[in-house]
Amino acid sequence: MFPALKRSATVRRLTLLTAAGATAVLVTAGPAFAHVEVEAEEARALAENVELTFTAESESATAGITGLRVVLPEGITPADVTFGAGPEGWTFTANDDGYIVKGPAVRAGEDAEHSVVVRQLPDAEELAFKTLQTYSDGRIDRWIELGGSGGDGHGHGHGHEAPVLELRAAEPGAKPVEPSPSDAASASASPTPAPRASEPTASPAAKEADEEDGGLSAGAWTGIGAAVLLVAAGAAYVVRRRAGAGR
Secondary structure (H helix, E strand, C coil), X not given: CHHHHHHHHXXXXXXXXXXHHHHHHHHHHHHHCCCEEEECCCCXXXXXXXXXXXXXXXXXXXXXXXXXXEECCCCCCHHHEEEEECCCCXXXXXXXXXXXXXXXXXXXXXXXXXXXXXXXXXXXXXXXXXXXXXECCCCEEEECECCCCCXXXXXXXXXXXXXXXXXXXXXXXXXXXXXXXXXXXXXXXXXXXXXXXXXXXXXXXXXXXXXXXXXXXXXXXXXXXXXXXXXXXXXXXXHHHHHHHXX
């Protein structure tokens, strides 16, 4: 009888361990498969008019992808990028450090693919495109980690590696092209005009004093001092009254 009980207990333990292991695999493996990829047929340094295709894989079975914000790597400016194609109804907008593509949500659980054309790829070995992926329920997946720099490779908002495009060496004789017209215009733009006379700015000394004083004006400090004096006077009056009553 005792051997039978031992065998039964052993079977139960093995069953529990197997179930726990299977659950752990499902939990960790599911989100880890999803990510954002970037690829190009002519992935070569200094190549011109290169089409990059981004595939954003879905991590949600209930909400559709509604947009991507892509941060461009060093050597590519927003003016160097033009929209190629994307999900139906999606639009392209350039911003200070990259671009945004967004539009109606794709079907829940489906990937979102879009392409852009880059005027010229920089002279580099690889390019990382940090990407924020937004869903119709407000969820945001941040694919921004570089070179496995953090996280455990899965989980919402943690350990999401940025899509990376590896480049082959440049063709012999390839050279950087001239800056795009908008970049040249930005570089030659006039400096910001000085403040008008009606908008005086505080001197460095005054700014420093404000920082040390917590930004309070002289009038405010005078009011605080008067309040402290009133409290002290009231306390002294109460002490004198109590002393007189105890005699």
